[in-house]
Amino acid sequence: MHIVVCIKQVPSSIAVKTDPATQALTCTGSDYLINPFDENALEAALVLKDSDKAKVTVLTIGAAQAADVLREALGRGADAAQFISDAAFDGSDAWATGKILAAAIQKLGDVNLVICGKQTFDGDTAQVGPSLAEFLGWPCVAFVRKIALEAGALKVERMYEEGFEKIALPLPAVLTVGKEINTPRMASLKGRMAAKKAQLAPITAAALGLAPETVGAQGARTRLAKMAPVPRKSGGIKVDGSDAAVAAKTVVDKLREMKLV
Amino acid sequence: MGVQYGFSEQQTEIRNTMREFAKERVIPARAELDEKEEFPHALLQELGKMDMMGLYIPSELSGFGGGSFDFCIAIEELSRICIGVSVSYAANALGSYPILLFGTDAQLKKYMPPIAKGEKYCAFGLTEANAGSDAGGIQTTAVLKGDKYILNGTKQWITNGGEADTYTIIAMTDKNKGARGASAFIVEKGFKGFSFGKKEKKLGIRCSATRELVFQDCEVPKENILAREGMGFIVAMKTLDTSRPGIAAQGVGLAQGALDEAVTYARTRVQFDKPIIANQAIQHMLANMATKTEAARALTYAAARTIDAEEKDVSKISAMCKLFATDVAMEVTTDAVQILGGYGYMREYPVEKMMRDAKILQIYEGTNQIQRNVIGAALIKEYASMK
Numbered sequence: 001m002h003i004v005v006c007i008k009q010v011p012s013s014i015a016v017k018t019d020p021a022t023q024a025l026t027c028t029g030s031d032y033l034i035n036p037f038d039e040n041a042l043e044a045a046l047v048l049k050d051s052d053k054a055k056v057t058v059l060t061i062g063a064a065q066a067a068d069v070l071r072e073a074l075g076r077g078a079d080a081a082q083f084i085s086d087a088a089f090d091g092s093d094a095w096a097t098g099k100i101l102a103a104a105i106q107k108l109g110d111v112n113l114v115i116c117g118k119q120t121f122d123g124d125t126a127q128v129g130p131s132l133a134e135f136l137g138w139p140c141v142a143f144v145r146k147i148a149l150e151a152g153a154l155k156v157e158r159m160y161e162e163g164f165e166k167i168a169l170p171l172p173a174v175l176t177v178g179k180e181i182n183t184p185r186m187a188s189l190k191g192r193m194a195a196k197k198a199q200l201a202p203i204t205a206a207a208l209g210l211a212p213e214t215v216g217a218q219g220a221r222t223r224l225a226k227m228a229p230v231p232r233k234s235g236g237i238k239v240d241g242s243d244a245a246v247a248a249k250t251v252v253d254k255l256r257e258m259k260l261v
Numbered sequence: 262m263g264v265q266y267g268f269s270e271q272q273t274e275i276r277n278t279m280r281e282f283a284k285e286r287v288i289p290a291r292a293e294l295d296e297k298e299e300f301p302h303a304l305l306q307e308l309g310k311m312d313m314m315g316l317y318i319p320s321e322l323s324g325f326g327g328g329s330f331d332f333c334i335a336i337e338e339l340s341r342i343c344i345g346v347s348v349s350y351a352a353n354a355l356g357s358y359p360i361l362l363f364g365t366d367a368q369l370k371k372y373m374p375p376i377a378k379g380e381k382y383c384a385f386g387l388t389e390a391n392a393g394s395d396a397g398g399i400q401t402t403a404v405l406k407g408d409k410y411i412l413n414g415t416k417q418w419i420t421n422g423g424e425a426d427t428y429t430i431i432a433m434t435d436k437n438k439g440a441r442g443a444s445a446f447i448v449e450k451g452f453k454g455f456s457f458g459k460k461e462k463k464l465g466i467r468c469s470a471t472r473e474l475v476f477q478d479c480e481v482p483k484e485n486i487l488a489r490e491g492m493g494f495i496v497a498m499k500t501l502d503t504s505r506p507g508i509a510a511q512g513v514g515l516a517q518g519a520l521d522e523a524v525t526y527a528r529t530r531v532q533f534d535k536p537i538i539a540n541q542a543i544q545h546m547l548a549n550m551a552t553k554t555e556a557a558r559a560l561t562y563a564a565a566r567t568i569d570a571e572e573k574d575v576s577k578i579s580a581m582c583k584l585f586a587t588d589v590a591m592e593v594t595t596d597a598v599q600i601l602g603g604y605g606y607m608r609e610y611p612v613e614k615m616m617r618d619a620k621i622l623q624i625y626e627g628t629n630q631i632q633r634n635v636i637g638a639a640l641i642k643e644y645a646s647m648k
Contacts, residue, residue, distance in 0.1 A: 120498065130416050189312040189325060193271065 001054035001149075003045040003113045004105055006128070007073060009066040010121040018227065034069045037117025038157055039184040040177050045115050046077045047182065052149055055079050057111075059104055061089055063096060067200045074155040074195035075187030082108075085202035088210075091217025096122070098131025100215055103208040105136060111172060113154070118143050118176040126176070133174035140174040141167055145181050262556060266562055268334075275331055278311060279338035290353050291343040294468035295614055296413060298460070301346045301468050308350060309379015317354050318361065329503070330565040333510035337558075340514025341521070345609045346470035347514065351507050352420040352469075355626070356383030358500040359429040359445050363488040372427050372447060384425035386416040386448075386474050387497050394631045395404035396431070396497060401476060401628055403432040410434075410446060412454070412476040420625075422472030425456040426450045429500075430474070431493045443493030447485040454479035462479050465617035472621035503568060505583040508626045509561040512586030515622070518552040519590075519615045520598035523547060526601050526610075537600075546600060550593045557586035577639035584632035585624035594619040 012031040035043075045056045057080040058073040060066050070081035084104055092100065105111050114133070119126035126142065135142030145164060146157040154173055158165045159180060187195070213219060234254055237254065241247045255261045268276070286304055294301055308314050317332040318324025327330075333355065339347040353376060360372055375381040392398035401414025412432055419428075428448045435442035448455060458473025487496055524547055527538035537543050564582040568575050594616040598605035605612045623629045 186282055186307070186311055187278070188310060189275060189316070192274050192278060192311075196270070235381070 001050055001055050001112050001137040002108070002110050003048060003054050003115060004108065004111050005038070005042045005045045005058045005073070005078070006101055006114065006116045006132070007042060007058055007060050007069050008035045008117075008120050009033070009060065009062050009069045010192040012037045018229075023033070032034045032065065032068065034072055035117050035120045035122075037119060037121075037176075037178055038069075038118075038177055041106060041115040041117045042073055042076060042078065042182050043184040044175075044177055045113075046185065048081075048113075048147070048149060049077065054113075057082060057108065059084060060090070061085070061100055070200055071192075071195040071198060072187060074198055075191035076185055077188075077191060077261060081198065081200060083200040083202055084208070086206075088205040088212040088216050091101075091220060092215055093220035093222045094125045094127035094131050095221045096215045096219040097128050099135050099219070100205075100208065100210065101128070101132040102135030103210055104203065105132070107208060113171060114138075115147075116174070116176045118178045129174055129176035136172070136174065138172050138174050139169045140176075141169060142176040144175045144177045147177075147181070148177065264557075264558075271327075272331060272334055275316070275327070276334050278475070279313065279335045280341075282311065282313075283339050283342040287339065287342045287346055289613070291468075292608070292614070294343070295345060296467075296608075297452070298462070298467045300470045301349055302424070302495040305349060305382070306379060308313055315349075315352065315377030318357065318373055318392070322369055322377055322563050324377035328565070329506055329568040330562060333506050333561060333565045336507050336510040337514035337561075340511040341518035343468075344511055344515055344615075344622070345387065345466040347501070348420060348509055348621075349424075349469045351504075351511065352381045353425075354507060355500065355504045356385040356421065356425060356427065356429050357504050359385065359487050359496050360427075360447060362499050362503065363445070363492070363496050364447075367484070368447060368487070376427060381426040382421050382424050383427045383429070384419055384421035385500065386419050386422075386428050386430040388417050388419070389415065390417050394628055396443075396494065399431060399433055399443060401432040402436065402602075403434050403444060403446060403481070405434070405483065408414040410481045410483060412446070412479040412481055412488065414456075414474075414476050417473050418461065418471050418476040421470055422474055423460065424470045428474065429496075432476075434490045434493075436555050438491065440494040441491050443497070444490045445487035445493045445496040446481050447487060447503065448476075448479065448481055448636055452479055452481060464620060465614070466621055484592075498576075502579045505626060505632075506561055506568065508622060509557070509564065509582035509586035510621075512560050512583075512588075512590035513554065513558045514623050515590040515615060515619055516550070516557060516586070516587045516593040519594040519612055520547070520554055520613050521548050522610070522615070523550065523571035523597040523600040526604070528619065543600060546596055550596055553589045554593060557582075557589040561586050574639075577636055577643075580627070580632040580635040580639075583626065583628045584636070587619075588629060590622050591616075591619045 009032045048054045048057050051123055056078045058070055058078045059082045060070055060083040067083050074081055082104055116129035130140050130142060131160050141156050141158050144156045145159045145160045148155045154169050156167050158167055239247050239250050312325050315324030316327045316335055320326035334346055336351050339350055357376055360368055376383050389399055403410040403412050430446045430448050431443055433442050434444040454477045456475045461471040528536055528542050530537045561582045564578045567578050597612045599618050601610055601612050604610050
C-alpha cells in the first residue's frame with residue numbers, strides 16, 4: 001500500500017494581505033504553515049500507515065521555502081517527500097496543479113491511494129483533488145470524514161451539510177478530507193531531527209515530462225478576473241421583546257412592509 | 262530573547278518541539294485540567310509518541326539519550342504554560358533516576374524502556390508523615406524474608422501516585438543504623454500488599470496526582486533492591502542532586518510564562534488614556550521580573566551543564582539553582598497578578614493559577630530552607646578543605 005498525500009504551504013490566516021492594485025493575495029514576509037485540511041489528509045494517511053503498514057509519500061508544489069512543509073510532514077511520520085519546484089509552475093490554476101500532481105503520482109508508479117485536504121486556506125477552490133483524480137482517471141470522493149480499508153477496497157463516508165453518505169470504491173482512488181476526520185498529530189523529536197537532514201532536490205517540469213507551456217500561467221484554463229472581500233452580513237433587526245404584544249405587532253408590521261406576509 | 266546560551270541544533274529542536282506542544286495542546290487544556298483536577302493522561306501519552314517522555318533516558322533503553330540540559334529545556338517550555346502538567350511529566354524522571362543511577366543491567370532493561378516510551382509512568386517515594394526535610398525519620402520498613410523483602414509503612418504526597426506503574430521507594434532495612442539503614446527498592450503497581458490513598462486536594466498543580474502509597478506486608482522480590490542494603494539514603498540524595506535543576510527549570514519556565522502574561526496585559530490595558538506599561542512604576546516591576554527570570558535561567562543552565570559534564574559533586578550548584586529559580590518564580594508570579602490587578606485575581610486569566618502553582622516549587626524536592634542548608638554545608642566543606 002503506497003499512499004500519497006498532497007500538501008500545500010499557505011500563509012497563516014493572520015498574515016494574509018491583498019495587493020490593492022490586483023486584489024491578488026500577497027504573502028511576502030508572512031508566516032507559513034501546512035494548509036490545515038492537508039494536515040488532516042496527512043494524519044489520515046499516517047493512521048492507515050499505523051494500522052496497515054502503508055508507505056506514505058508527501059508531495060508539494062512550491063518555491064524553495066515550501067520544502068518546510070515537507071520536513072514538517074516527514075517529522076510527523078511520512079516516509080518520503082517529493083519537492084516539485086520549477087518556475088514553469090508559477091501561476092498554475094487548479095487544473096494545471098492537478099496535472100502536475102498527477103504527473104508526479106504517475107511517475108511514482110506504485111501509488112494506491114491519494115489523500116488531499118478538501119480545499120486550501122488561500123485559494124479555497126476545492127478543485128485540486130478532483131482535478132488530479134480526473135488526470136489519473138481514478139475515482140474520487142471529496143469531503144470524506146471517515147476512511148476504512150477493507151479487503152483492498154475503500155469504504156468511506158462523505159459529508160453533507162445534514163448527514164453523510166456511505167460509499168464503497170476500489171483502489172486506486174483519490175479522497176479529499178476535512179477537519180472532521182481526525183486530530184493531526186505533532187511531529188516527534190526524532191522525526192524532526194531526521195527531517196532536518198532530508199535531501200529535498202527539486203523535481204522539475206522536465207523531470208515529470210511536462211512541457212512548460214502546458215502548466216503554470218500558460219497552461220491554466222482559468223484566469224482570476226477580480227478579487228474582492230466578502231461583504232459583511234448585516235446584523236439584522238432586533239426587536240425589543242419585553243412586551244410580547246408590542247413585539248409581535250412590530251414583527252408583523254415589518255413583514256408586511258417587506259411584503260413577506 | 263536575544264540571550265545566547267549556546268544551544269546545539271538538537272537543543273533548539275527540543276525547545277521548539279515542546280514550545281509548540283505547550284502552545285497547541287496545553288494552553289487549551291490547562292484551565293479545565295486544573296478546575297477538574299484531572300490527571301493529564303492524554304497529554305503525557307502524546308508526549309510519549311513525540312519522544313519527550315524518554316528525553317533523559319539513554320537511547321539503548323529506548324530513550325532519546327538527552328542530558329540534564331536537554332531535559333531542563335523541555336521542562337522549562339512546558340512549565341511556561343502549566344506547572345501541573347510539567348510536574349506530572351518531570352516526576353517520571355524523579356522516579357526513574359534511582360534506577361538510571363543505581364540500577365543493574367537487568368533492572369534497567371526491565372523497567373526503563375516502557376517509561377521511555379511513555380507506556381508506563383514512574384514515581385519516587387521518599388516523603389512520609391514524619392519524614393519530610395528529615396529523611397532520617399523514615400518509618401517504612403523492609404524486612405528480608407526468603408527471596409522477598411516485606412515492606413510496611415505509608416508514603417505521603419507522592420507525585421504520580423496511583424497513576425504510575427513503577428515506584429522507587431526508600432525504606433528502612435535497619436532502623437538502628439539511622440540514615441545508613443535505609444535502602445531503595447523498585448516496587449510495581451499490583452505487587453501484593455501495595456495500595457493507594459485518596460487523591461490529595463491542593464492549592465496548586467491540581468491536575469497532578471498526589472497520593473499516599475500504602476504498604477501492608479507488601480512483597481517485593483529480592484532482586485528489586487537498588488544498589489545494596491544501606492545505600493537508600495545515598496540513592497535518594499544523588500537522585501535529588503540530579504533532579505533539582507528540573508525543578509529550577511520549572512521555576513524559570515513559570516516565571517517566563519507569568520512575565521509573558523504581564524507584559525502582554527500591560528501593553529494593552531489602558532488607564533488614564535495610556536497603556537499601563539507607559540508608567541515607570543509598571544516598567545520597573547517588569548524590568549525586575551525579566552532580570553530575575555534571566556538570572557534564574559542562566560544559573561539553571563549552568564547547573565544542568567555541570568551535571569552533564571559529570572562533575573563529581575553537584576549538590577551545591579544544584580541546590581543553588583533550585584533555591585534561586587523557585588524563589589524568583591514565586592516573586593514574579595505574585596507581581597504578575599499585581600500587574601493584572603483585579604483581572605489577575607480572576608480565574609479567567611492564567612496568572613492566579615501560576616501564582617498558586619509557584620508555591621509548591623519552594624516546597625517540594627527539598628524546601629528552599631533545606632536548599633540553603635545544603636549550600637551552607639557545601640561551603641563549610643569547601644572552605645575547610647582549602648587550608
